[in-house]
Amino acid sequence: MQDNLRRARELAFEALQGQSAEQLCWLGAEPIGMRWRLPVLNDAFVIDLQGSSVALDDGQPVRPAWAILALHYLAVKGRPVVCPPRVTFADLPTARAYASVYNQRTTQRLCATVGRSAELLRNAAAALGAKLAEGALHEGTVACEFRVFPRVSIGLIWHAPDEEFPPSATLLLPENIESFLCSEDVVVLSECLVSRLCGKPF
Numbered sequence: 535m536q537d538n539l540r541r542a543r544e545l546a547f548e549a550l551q552g553q554s555a556e557q558l559c560w561l562g563a564e565p566i567g568m569r570w571r572l573p574v575l576n577d578a579f580v581i582d583l584q585g586s587s588v589a590l591d592d593g594q595p596v597r598p599a600w601a602i603l604a605l606h607y608l609a610v611k612g613r614p615v616v617c618p619p620r621v622t623f624a625d626l627p628t629a630r631a632y633a634s635v636y637n638q639r640t641t642q643r644l645c646a647t648v649g650r651s652a653e654l655l656r657n658a659a660a661a662l663g664a665k666l667a668e669g670a671l672h673e674g675t676v677a678c679e680f681r682v683f684p685r686v687s688i689g690l691i692w693h694a695p696d697e698e699f700p701p702s703a704t705l706l707l708p709e710n711i712e713s714f715l716c717s718e719d720v721v722v723l724s725e726c727l728v729s730r731l732c733g734k735p736f
Contacts (some may be wrong), residue, residue: 546605562684648718
Protein backbone atom coordinates (compact mmCIF):
# COMPACT_ATOMS: atom_id res chain seq x y z
CA MET A 535 0.00 0.00 0.00
CA GLN A 536 2.78 2.45 0.88
CA ASP A 537 4.48 1.74 -2.44
CA ASN A 538 1.20 2.36 -4.27
CA LEU A 539 0.67 5.65 -2.45
CA ARG A 540 4.24 6.74 -3.13
CA ARG A 541 3.87 5.99 -6.83
CA ALA A 542 0.47 7.72 -6.99
CA ARG A 543 2.01 10.78 -5.37
CA GLU A 544 4.90 10.79 -7.85
CA LEU A 545 2.50 10.55 -10.79
CA ALA A 546 0.34 13.34 -9.36
CA PHE A 547 3.33 15.67 -9.14
CA GLU A 548 4.32 14.73 -12.70
CA ALA A 549 0.81 15.59 -13.92
CA LEU A 550 1.15 19.04 -12.38
CA GLN A 551 4.41 19.95 -14.09
CA GLY A 552 2.72 21.40 -17.16
CA GLN A 553 -0.06 23.20 -15.30
CA SER A 554 -0.14 26.95 -15.93
CA ALA A 555 -0.03 29.49 -13.14
CA GLU A 556 -3.30 30.94 -14.46
CA GLN A 557 -5.06 27.60 -14.09
CA LEU A 558 -3.70 27.06 -10.58
CA CYS A 559 -5.02 30.48 -9.61
CA TRP A 560 -8.41 29.70 -11.17
CA LEU A 561 -8.57 26.55 -9.06
CA GLY A 562 -8.10 28.71 -5.97
CA ALA A 563 -4.38 28.28 -5.24
CA GLU A 564 -2.30 31.32 -4.27
CA PRO A 565 1.37 31.71 -5.24
CA ILE A 566 3.82 32.09 -2.35
CA GLY A 567 7.24 32.52 -3.86
CA MET A 568 7.99 29.23 -5.59
CA ARG A 569 5.20 27.40 -3.75
CA TRP A 570 1.41 27.35 -3.91
CA ARG A 571 -1.06 27.68 -1.04
CA LEU A 572 -4.37 25.83 -1.48
CA PRO A 573 -7.29 26.33 0.95
CA VAL A 574 -8.61 22.95 2.15
CA LEU A 575 -11.59 22.92 4.54
CA ASN A 576 -10.59 25.12 7.50
CA ASP A 577 -6.86 25.01 6.74
CA ALA A 578 -4.50 25.25 3.78
CA PHE A 579 -1.91 23.06 2.09
CA VAL A 580 1.41 24.47 0.89
CA ILE A 581 2.51 22.68 -2.27
CA ASP A 582 6.14 22.81 -3.31
CA LEU A 583 6.24 21.61 -6.92
CA GLN A 584 10.04 21.65 -7.12
CA GLY A 585 10.53 19.91 -3.79
CA SER A 586 7.57 17.54 -4.36
CA SER A 587 6.10 18.20 -0.94
CA VAL A 588 2.65 18.96 0.49
CA ALA A 589 2.48 20.38 4.01
CA LEU A 590 0.23 22.42 6.26
CA ASP A 591 0.93 26.09 6.96
CA ASP A 592 2.83 25.07 10.09
CA GLY A 593 5.13 22.78 8.11
CA GLN A 594 3.56 19.48 9.16
CA PRO A 595 3.47 17.05 6.23
CA VAL A 596 0.04 16.12 4.90
CA ARG A 597 -1.05 12.49 4.89
CA PRO A 598 -0.63 10.78 1.48
CA ALA A 599 -4.35 10.48 0.66
CA TRP A 600 -4.99 14.18 1.25
CA ALA A 601 -1.84 15.16 -0.64
CA ILE A 602 -2.77 13.07 -3.69
CA LEU A 603 -6.32 14.46 -3.71
CA ALA A 604 -5.03 18.04 -3.61
CA LEU A 605 -2.56 17.36 -6.42
CA HIS A 606 -5.24 15.70 -8.57
CA TYR A 607 -7.52 18.69 -7.98
CA LEU A 608 -4.81 21.13 -9.02
CA ALA A 609 -4.12 19.08 -12.16
CA VAL A 610 -7.60 19.75 -13.59
CA LYS A 611 -7.11 21.09 -17.14
CA GLY A 612 -10.48 22.58 -18.00
CA ARG A 613 -12.63 25.06 -16.12
CA PRO A 614 -15.77 23.17 -15.12
CA VAL A 615 -18.80 25.07 -13.88
CA VAL A 616 -18.94 25.17 -10.08
CA CYS A 617 -22.09 23.26 -9.10
CA PRO A 618 -23.69 23.02 -5.65
CA PRO A 619 -23.71 19.58 -4.00
CA ARG A 620 -27.05 18.01 -4.92
CA VAL A 621 -26.48 14.44 -6.10
CA THR A 622 -25.43 11.27 -4.31
CA PHE A 623 -22.52 9.01 -5.15
CA ALA A 624 -25.01 6.48 -6.54
CA ASP A 625 -26.15 9.10 -9.07
CA LEU A 626 -22.71 9.24 -10.69
CA PRO A 627 -22.76 7.14 -13.90
CA THR A 628 -19.43 5.43 -13.17
CA ALA A 629 -20.10 4.82 -9.48
CA ARG A 630 -23.49 3.12 -9.11
CA ALA A 631 -22.15 -0.40 -8.68
CA TYR A 632 -19.94 0.74 -5.80
CA ALA A 633 -22.58 2.76 -3.94
CA SER A 634 -23.22 0.26 -1.12
CA VAL A 635 -19.51 -0.06 -0.33
CA TYR A 636 -19.17 3.72 -0.52
CA ASN A 637 -21.92 4.12 2.08
CA GLN A 638 -20.24 1.61 4.39
CA ARG A 639 -16.95 3.48 4.17
CA THR A 640 -18.46 6.93 4.63
CA THR A 641 -21.94 7.61 6.01
CA GLN A 642 -22.23 4.41 8.06
CA ARG A 643 -18.85 5.09 9.61
CA LEU A 644 -19.87 8.68 10.32
CA CYS A 645 -23.12 7.61 12.02
CA ALA A 646 -21.22 5.13 14.19
CA THR A 647 -18.81 7.81 15.41
CA VAL A 648 -19.23 11.59 15.33
CA GLY A 649 -22.70 11.20 13.83
CA ARG A 650 -24.14 9.51 16.88
CA SER A 651 -25.77 12.79 17.92
CA ALA A 652 -26.69 16.13 16.38
CA GLU A 653 -24.61 18.07 18.89
CA LEU A 654 -21.44 16.10 18.20
CA LEU A 655 -21.89 16.45 14.47
CA ARG A 656 -22.70 20.18 14.54
CA ASN A 657 -19.62 20.89 16.64
CA ALA A 658 -17.37 18.80 14.41
CA ALA A 659 -18.76 20.39 11.25
CA ALA A 660 -18.40 23.92 12.62
CA ALA A 661 -14.78 23.18 13.54
CA LEU A 662 -14.10 22.44 9.86
CA GLY A 663 -15.67 25.69 8.74
CA ALA A 664 -18.86 24.10 7.44
CA LYS A 665 -21.81 26.23 6.44
CA LEU A 666 -24.67 24.99 8.63
CA ALA A 667 -28.27 25.21 7.44
CA GLU A 668 -30.25 26.20 10.51
CA GLY A 669 -34.01 25.81 10.46
CA ALA A 670 -34.12 24.89 6.78
CA LEU A 671 -35.09 21.27 7.40
CA HIS A 672 -37.35 19.49 9.84
CA GLU A 673 -36.44 19.00 13.48
CA GLY A 674 -33.90 16.27 14.09
CA THR A 675 -31.96 16.98 10.91
CA VAL A 676 -28.52 18.50 10.50
CA ALA A 677 -27.62 19.91 7.09
CA CYS A 678 -24.28 21.44 6.25
CA GLU A 679 -21.91 22.13 3.39
CA PHE A 680 -18.13 21.77 3.38
CA ARG A 681 -15.92 23.65 0.92
CA VAL A 682 -13.29 20.96 0.67
CA PHE A 683 -11.39 22.66 -2.15
CA PRO A 684 -12.08 26.17 -3.47
CA ARG A 685 -14.27 24.90 -6.33
CA VAL A 686 -15.51 21.61 -4.84
CA SER A 687 -18.03 21.39 -2.00
CA ILE A 688 -19.63 18.38 -0.31
CA GLY A 689 -22.99 18.49 1.43
CA LEU A 690 -24.13 16.40 4.38
CA ILE A 691 -27.65 15.70 5.56
CA TRP A 692 -28.01 13.81 8.84
CA HIS A 693 -31.21 12.41 10.34
CA ALA A 694 -31.56 11.77 14.06
CA PRO A 695 -32.37 8.27 15.32
CA ASP A 696 -35.86 7.36 16.48
CA GLU A 697 -37.46 4.38 18.20
CA GLU A 698 -37.15 2.25 15.07
CA PHE A 699 -34.08 3.44 13.20
CA PRO A 700 -30.50 4.46 14.05
CA PRO A 701 -29.10 7.77 12.78
CA SER A 702 -28.60 7.99 9.02
CA ALA A 703 -26.76 10.34 6.72
CA THR A 704 -26.36 11.23 3.06
CA LEU A 705 -23.38 12.87 1.40
CA LEU A 706 -24.20 15.16 -1.52
CA LEU A 707 -21.82 15.92 -4.38
CA PRO A 708 -21.74 18.38 -7.29
CA GLU A 709 -23.30 16.74 -10.33
CA ASN A 710 -20.10 17.40 -12.28
CA ILE A 711 -17.72 16.25 -9.53
CA GLU A 712 -16.05 13.89 -12.00
CA SER A 713 -14.92 16.92 -14.00
CA PHE A 714 -12.65 17.64 -11.03
CA LEU A 715 -11.93 14.20 -9.57
CA CYS A 716 -12.46 10.64 -10.78
CA SER A 717 -14.91 8.39 -8.93
CA GLU A 718 -12.09 6.62 -7.06
CA ASP A 719 -10.88 10.00 -5.80
CA VAL A 720 -14.44 10.90 -4.79
CA VAL A 721 -14.53 7.84 -2.55
CA VAL A 722 -11.23 8.76 -0.93
CA LEU A 723 -12.27 12.41 -0.58
CA SER A 724 -15.50 11.41 1.16
CA GLU A 725 -13.61 9.07 3.48
CA CYS A 726 -11.08 11.78 4.27
CA LEU A 727 -13.85 14.26 5.09
CA VAL A 728 -15.42 11.77 7.49
CA SER A 729 -12.00 11.21 9.07
CA ARG A 730 -11.59 14.96 9.61
CA LEU A 731 -15.04 15.12 11.20
CA CYS A 732 -13.91 12.34 13.52
CA GLY A 733 -10.91 14.43 14.55
CA LYS A 734 -8.23 12.73 12.44
CA PRO A 735 -5.42 15.00 11.17
CA PHE A 736 -4.80 15.98 7.55
